[in-house]
Amino acid sequence: MSCLTDKFDRLRATYPPEMNSSLVLPLLHLMLREKGHLTESDAIFIADYLGVPAMQVKEALTWYTMLHRKPVGKHVIKVCRNIACSLMGAERIIDYLKQKLGIEAGETTPDGRFTLLLVECLASCGTAPAMQVSDTYHENLDEARIDHILKELS
Amino acid sequence: MIELKIDNRTVEANEGETVLQAALRHGIEIPHFCYHPCLSIAGNCRICLVKVTGRPKLMPSCNLAVTPGMEIETDSDDVIAARQAVMQFITLNHPGECGICDKAGECRLQDYHVRYGEPESISLEPKNKKPKFYDISPRILLDSERCILCSRCVRFTKEVSGSHQLGIVERGNHSRLERLESQPMDDPYSDNIIGLCPVGALLSRDFLYQSRVWYLEPIRSVCTGCSRCCSVKVWRRNRHWHLRSLGEEMNRKVYRVTPQENREINGPWICNKGFDLHKFMGRKRLLQPMIGGSVATVDEALSEAKKLLAAAKSPAALVSAHASNEELAAFKETLGSRMTVYSREDYKAEEGEVVEDNILIRENKNPNSHGVHAMFGDLPWSVDSGHDLVLVWGDNVDYTPMGNAKVIHLASFEMPQERHADVLIPISTTFERSGSFTNFEGKVNRFTKVFDKPGLVQQAGDVFGRLGA
Numbered sequence: 306m307s308c309l310t311d312k313f314d315r316l317r318a319t320y321p322p323e324m325n326s327s328l329v330l331p332l333l334h335l336m337l338r339e340k341g342h343l344t345e346s347d348a349i350f351i352a353d354y355l356g357v358p359a360m361q362v363k364e365a366l367t368w369y370t371m372l373h374r375k376p377v378g379k380h381v382i383k384v385c386r387n388i389a390c391s392l393m394g395a396e397r398i399i400d401y402l403k404q405k406l407g408i409e410a411g412e413t414t415p416d417g418r419f420t421l422l423l424v425e426c427l428a429s430c431g432t433a434p435a436m437q438v439s440d441t442y443h444e445n446l447d448e449a450r451i452d453h454i455l456k457e458l459s
Numbered sequence: 460m461i462e463l464k465i466d467n468r469t470v471e472a473n474e475g476e477t478v479l480q481a482a483l484r485h486g487i488e489i490p491h492f493c494y495h496p497c498l499s500i501a502g503n504c505r506i507c508l509v510k511v512t513g514r515p516k517l518m519p520s521c522n523l524a525v526t527p528g529m530e531i532e533t534d535s536d537d538v539i540a541a542r543q544a545v546m547q548f549i550t551l552n553h554p555g556e557c558g559i560c561d562k563a564g565e566c567r568l569q570d571y572h573v574r575y576g577e578p579e580s581i582s583l584e585p586k587n588k589k590p591k592f593y594d595i596s597p598r599i600l601l602d603s604e605r606c607i608l609c610s611r612c613v614r615f616t617k618e619v620s621g622s623h624q625l626g627i628v629e630r631g632n633h634s635r636l637e638r639l640e641s642q643p644m645d646d647p648y649s650d651n652i653i654g655l656c657p658v659g660a661l662l663s664r665d666f667l668y669q670s671r672v673w674y675l676e677p678i679r680s681v682c683t684g685c686s687r688c689c690s691v692k693v694w695r696r697n698r699h700w701h702l703r704s705l706g707e708e709m710n711r712k713v714y715r716v717t718p719q720e721n722r723e724i725n726g727p728w729i730c731n732k733g734f735d736l737h738k739f740m741g742r743k744r745l746l747q748p749m750i751g752g753s754v755a756t757v758d759e760a761l762s763e764a765k766k767l768l769a770a771a772k773s774p775a776a777l778v779s780a781h782a783s784n785e786e787l788a789a790f791k792e793t794l795g796s797r798m799t800v801y802s803r804e805d806y807k808a809e810e811g812e813v814v815e816d817n818i819l820i821r822e823n824k825n826p827n828s829h830g831v832h833a834m835f836g837d838l839p840w841s842v843d844s845g846h847d848l849v850l851v852w853g854d855n856v857d858y859t860p861m862g863n864a865k866v867i868h869l870a871s872f873e874m875p876q877e878r879h880a881d882v883l884i885p886i887s888t889t890f891e892r893s894g895s896f897t898n899f900e901g902k903v904n905r906f907t908k909v910f911d912k913p914g915l916v917q918q919a920g921d922v923f924g925r926l927g928a
């Protein structure tokens with residue numbers, strides 16, 4: 306964990322001292338990027354590092370579904386299932402992805418490449434249906450675009 | 460002083476008070492779940508909504524500061540309608556199992572449901588399922604389905620006990636109270652959250668399914684666990700519900716111990732040792748007077764003790780820090796001047812026990828050392844003070860250091876001994892007498908008898924009276 310704490314230290318130096326609680330989320334993100342998913346012991350690690358109660362970090366960790374608590378694949382596909390996307394055919398998109406990847410929502414492909422997640426509004430309603438793959442947005446989806454996107458992903 | 464009107468009544472409120480606080484102080488009941496006078500304001504349950512003249516929306520009264528000339532309505536039609544809607548929401552996923560819930564009879568949700576709720580749920584959705592027996596600690600279970608997420612318990616661990624061991628995890632419909640998986644709660648004040656919970660979500664394992672609360676009644680007593688002398692309620696079976704045939708021993712059982720609010724001494728809390736007071740008092744008792752290890756009658760034991768006292772050249776007394784002030788006075792009046800008096804502490808901190816903190820727990824694990832010292836000084840006993848008779852008053856005594864001196868022992872609980880006392884007289888426990896202790900700050904706290912003492916057990920004050928006569 307020592308290289309991780311080096312990164313923690315660098316981030317902490319940019320915050321005013323005594324603002325430890327404000328560092329909870331940035332550190333969770335940093336750690337997520339390193340580890341792929343986070344568990345309670347990671348929350349305790351951050352809490353000990355910051356000197357804040359472990360329960361406080363656990364509350365933050367469990368509040369945000371973006372902070373994965375189960376192992377995920379190399380590419381995390383988050384498909385919007387909220388109202389605008391649903392009106393524009395999100396359900397069809399979701400079914401197509403399930404069938405193409407051979408997994409259900411919430412699952413990861415056996416080769417560890419893709420995880421399929423359903424999420425609420427991605428704030429891209431104007432270009433619905435939308436999905437986010439890791440940090441990239443893909444809009445105005447249809448089957449052909451999905452074929453193309455998946456092919457591009459190594 | 461700020462004047463405002465609540466339900467057309469002019470009330471005076473203090474600067475900085477909330478509408479809810481002012482109303483409660485004036486005996487106007489506004490329902491509330493999440494508000495608690497000793498915790499920060501969370502404002503999450505919304506049952507305390509009131510109408511404020513001039514404001515378009517109803518406001519939560521627990522988070523509304525009083526202002527001069529404010530006009531509040533707590534039971535107008537729209538307030539009642541809002542309250543019903545909030546009750547619908549709070550009970551949306553509530554299991555409604557009062558019949559098997561320990562809290563029934565002292566549950567805010569149940570009370571408010573009777574007063575403000577509607578008979579039927581208007582929801583068509585199936586109820587949300589959550590863990591029913593979540594293990595908070597070896598002392599406490601959580602029924603997540605009953606929890607209304609008011610966060611009182613969480614705030615208690617943050618603001619009062621400081622252990623930070625509870626939190627609300629997940630979000631929305633999935634929200635649950637949890638602890639760290641790797642750390643069961645070991646907060647020495649944890650049991651306070653059981654009573655603090657406005658519903659039956661947090662359950663005492665010790666009291667689980669033991670009794671319906673309306674069969675019980677609380678008697679005001681004092682915890683003997685340390686020199687704080689917290690006020691407690693000792694719950695025994697209500698006279699009207701005494702069992703007359705099977706299970707008569709239940710009539711003499713303490714079902715639970717809970718805090719008795721006492722602003723001067725312990726506020727609304729006690730520590731877990733106080734919640735276990737009935738276990739401490741329930742240890743194996745001494746019930747039979749003895750002379751040199753053989754059974755004797757009370758009269759025989761007393762006259763033998765009297766004989767020993769008369770024959771002693773240099774008698775000493777070791778006075779119990781569990782004795783009440785009244786018993787100490789009786790001792791002083793009868794025997795005190797005829798012997799050298801030493802003070803003794805019956806109990807010391809046990810391994811693993813919190814020795815002292817800056818909340819309630821005190822280092823001296825006896826209730827009345829202050830009273831003893833005030834009356835007799837604090838001369839410590841030493842083996843070689845050369846006494847030929849020792850009258851030991853109190854529990855947890857080892858006779859070995861008494862050497863060859865004769866021993867007269869007054870005690871309540873059994874303790875294995877290498878040798879026998881010359882005279883042993885069983886005496887009552889704190890639950891079997893009334894009296895008072897003086898805590899470490901010099902504050903006097905009174906306790907009331909919960910049960911009659913068993914037949915051959917004596918009151919220490921009477922024993923001294925007869926020995927001194």
Ligand code: SF4
Nearest residue numbers: 556557560563566659
């Ligand atoms: S928590 Fe209250 S309302 Fe709910 S089942 Fe228990 S007694 Fe009934």
Ligand code: SF4
Nearest residue numbers: 606607609610612656
């Ligand atoms: S367990 Fe009780 S006190 Fe804690 S949040 Fe739930 S309802 Fe409130």
Ligand code: SF4
Nearest residue numbers: 682684685689730733
């Ligand atoms: S602080 Fe002391 S007196 Fe109070 S409940 Fe705990 S042990 Fe009993």
Ligand code: FES
Nearest residue numbers: 385390426427429
């Ligand atoms: S509903 Fe899908 S992006 Fe807003």
Ligand code: FES
Nearest residue numbers: 502504505507521
């Ligand atoms: S008591 Fe006011 S919101 Fe809960």
